[in-house]
Amino acid sequence: QKEVEQDPGPLSVPEGAIVSLNCTYSNSAFQYFMWYRQYSRKGPELLMYTYSSGNKEDGRFTAQVDKSSKYISLFIRDSQPSDSATYLCAMSLQGAQKLVFGQGTRLTINP
Amino acid sequence: NAGVTQTPKFRVLKTGQSMTLLCAQDMNHEYMYWYRQDPGMGLRLIHYSVGEGTTAKGEVPDGYNVSRLKKQNFLLGLESAAPSQTSVYFCASVLAGKETQYFGPGTRLLVL
Numbered sequence: 001q002k003e004v005e006q007d008p009g010p011l012s013v014p015e016g017a018i019v020s021l022n023c024t025y026s027n028s029a030f031q032y033f034m035w036y037r038q039y040s041r042k043g044p045e046l047l048m049y050t051y052s053s054g055n056k057e058d059g060r061f062t063a064q065v066d067k068s069s070k071y072i073s074l075f076i077r078d079s080q081p082s083d084s085a086t087y088l089c090a091m092s093l094q095g096a097q098k099l100v101f102g103q104g105t106r107l108t109i110n111p
Numbered sequence: 112n113a114g115v116t117q118t119p120k121f122r123v124l125k126t127g128q129s130m131t132l133l134c135a136q137d138m139n140h141e142y143m144y145w146y147r148q149d150p151g152m153g154l155r156l157i158h159y160s161v162g163e164g165t166t167a168k169g170e171v172p173d174g175y176n177v178s179r180l181k182k183q184n185f186l187l188g189l190e191s192a193a194p195s196q197t198s199v200y201f202c203a204s205v206l207a208g209k210e211t212q213y214f215g216p217g218t219r220l221l222v223l
Contacts, residue, residue, distance in 0.1 A: 008151055032210045043115075043201055043214035044154070088153060092210055097142060097161055098169070099212060103153040 003027055006089055006102030015111050019076040023089035023102045026070065030091040030100075033065050035074045038086045038104070047087070048074060079109045113137055115215035117202050123221045124192045132187040132218050134202030141207040143185040144169075145177060147198040148217075154201065160185055161207075192222045 006023045013019055021035075031052055036044035048063040050056045050072075056063045062075040072091075076083055089102040118133040134143065144159040146169075156169030160179040174196060176188045185204075189196060199219050203212040 006153070034210065036214075041217070043203075043216050045214065046211050049211060098144075098156060098159065099210070101154040103151060 001026060002103075004089065004091060004100050004102045007105055008103045010106040010108060012108045012110060013079060015079060015081060015109055017079050017109075019079050019083070019107060019109075021074040021076075021087050021089075021105050021107070023072050023091075024070055025072070025091060025100075027091075027093070027100075028067070028070060029093050031094045032092045033063070033072050034090040034099070035061075035063055036088040036090060036101075038088060040085070044088055081109045081111050084108045115202055115204055115213050117200075117215040117218050119218060120216070121219045121221075123223065124189075125223055126193060128192050129188070129190050130192065130220075131189075132200055132202075132220075134185045134187070134204075134215060135183055136202075136204040136213070137183060138204060138206070138213065139182070140204035140213070141182070142205045143179065144203045144205075144212065145175070145185065145187045146201045146203065147171065147196075148201060149198050157187065157200075192220075194222045196220065197222045 004025045033050045035048040037047045038044040053067045060077045064073045086104045088104040090099040115136045145157040146154040158177040163182045178186045202215040205212045
């Protein structure tokens with residue numbers, strides 16, 4: 001079993017829909033949780049960063065961490081065609097030098 | 112401020128050939144990483160470095176070597192390329208004590 005599991009999709013939704021992307025993990029010691037967005041033929045770029053449990057909102061994006069369930073989510077409100085990309089979750093231990101990535105979910109927003 | 116740059120952008124190799132991928136960063140980051148990305152596999156860590164002159168193995172180090180002679184550069188070498196090394200390679204860097212990794216644009220490698 002992988003340490004971080006993420007449904008690779010692909011996921012296709014109409015413009016304006018609310019998108020929910022999720023990851024589960026097995027290591028309860030993870031403390032830092034991130035979402036990276038990767039456009040086609042580009043490098044990943046950090047989208048959201050959360051420490052420990054709770055919610056974090058940034059514009060149309062909301063990241064949630066539920067440590068009791070070992071489950072993290074990224075919500076995109078009012079999705080736009082420009083949100084079409086692969087979304088990778090990543091997490092790390094306190095003081096760790098490495099990130100553990102999920103497989104990535106390919107998302108397409110249809111106009 | 113160019114961030115993280117990678118050279119070359121694309122390369123085709125024949126089985127058994129060798130090559131070196133170069134990663135450079137101008138953010139004075141201590142830590143640097145090499146990943147490979149394959150369909151359905153996400154990002155897998157090959158090797159990483161926590162400082163000049165130091166390197167460590169990641170999840171999939173076999174067939175690769177690395178060197179960090181200068182703080183701003185991290186080299187990934189393939190001594191004898193194999194078709195299984197066909198992939199997209201990403202370099203990343205991060206400031207010591209931080210978790211946010213900054214990625215380069217990637218190098219696409221095809222081994223025939």
